[in-house]
Amino acid sequence: MSEFNPKEIMFAATTQCNLHCAHCFVERQNERISISKAKKLIASATPQIERIGFTGGEPFLYPEFIEEITKTAIENDLMFDRIMTNGVWWTDKQNLRSTLQRIYDAGYDGKFGVSFDAFHNQDVNKLLTFFNAIYEIWQDGTAIE
Numbered sequence: 001m002s003e004f005n006p007k008e009i010m011f012a013a014t015t016q017c018n019l020h021c022a023h024c025f026v027e028r029q030n031e032r033i034s035i036s037k038a039k040k041l042i043a044s045a046t047p048q049i050e051r052i053g054f055t056g057g058e059p060f061l062y063p064e065f066i067e068e069i070t071k072t073a074i075e076n077d078l079m080f081d082r083i084m085t086n087g088v089w090w091t092d093k094q095n096l097r098s099t100l101q102r103i104y105d106a107g108y109d110g111k112f113g114v115s116f117d118a119f120h121n122q123d124v125n126k127l128l129t130f131f132n133a134i135y136e137i138w139q140d141g142t143a144i145e
Contacts, residue, residue, distance in 0.1 A: 008081055009045065010053045011038060011069060014062040018089050021119050026057055035068045042069070046076045053081035053110065060089045063099045070106040080110025087114045087130040088122045096133050104137050 015031045017024070042049070052073050054066055066083065073080065083103075090096035112134060116122060 005048065007048070007050045008053065009041065009049055010055050010081070011059075011065070012055050012057065013038070013059055013065040013069075014057040016061040017056060017058040017086070018061065019058070019086055019120055019122075021121075023119050028057075032062055033065065035065055038065070038069055039072045042072050042076055042078070046078070049078065051079040051081050053083065055084040058086055058089045059083055060085055060099060063102060066108070067102050067106045070103065070108045074107045080108060082111040082113045083108070084113040084115065086120055086122060087116065088126045090130070093129065093133075096130065097137070100133055100137050
């Protein structure tokens with residue numbers, strides 16, 4: 001039997017979500033992972049872990065987690081996989097841009113995965129605004145997947 005050697009941590013930092021999809025089984029109890037506990041996990045898993053990512057719930061509803069864990073990942077020479085999002089979590093353009101700017105300033109250089117299908121029922125124009133903001137902040141578009 002081989003040994004379990006994970007190379008990546010995908011943090012589901014919150015159970016919060018702005019959508020209410022019929023297919024989703026995430027219990028919405030407003031639970032959040034402690035930033036300090038996540039930092040301790042990273043420290044204990046390094047150097048075995050090579051990269052981290054973020055999922056949810058909707059990870060952008062807990063942006064301080066993404067921001068702080070991004071900084072911790074960089075301090076520990078980890079790479080980024082992706083932030084998995086629905087892309088329509090933001091309340092207005094200022095909220096969108098300021099949140100994304102904080103993540104960019106923290107050093108995030110991974111990808112953005114967007115869950116988009118008939119079950120999520122997102123506003124396509126709002127998604128387009130999300131993609132444009134990412135492109136403008138990261139400037140070359142390589143962060144969009």
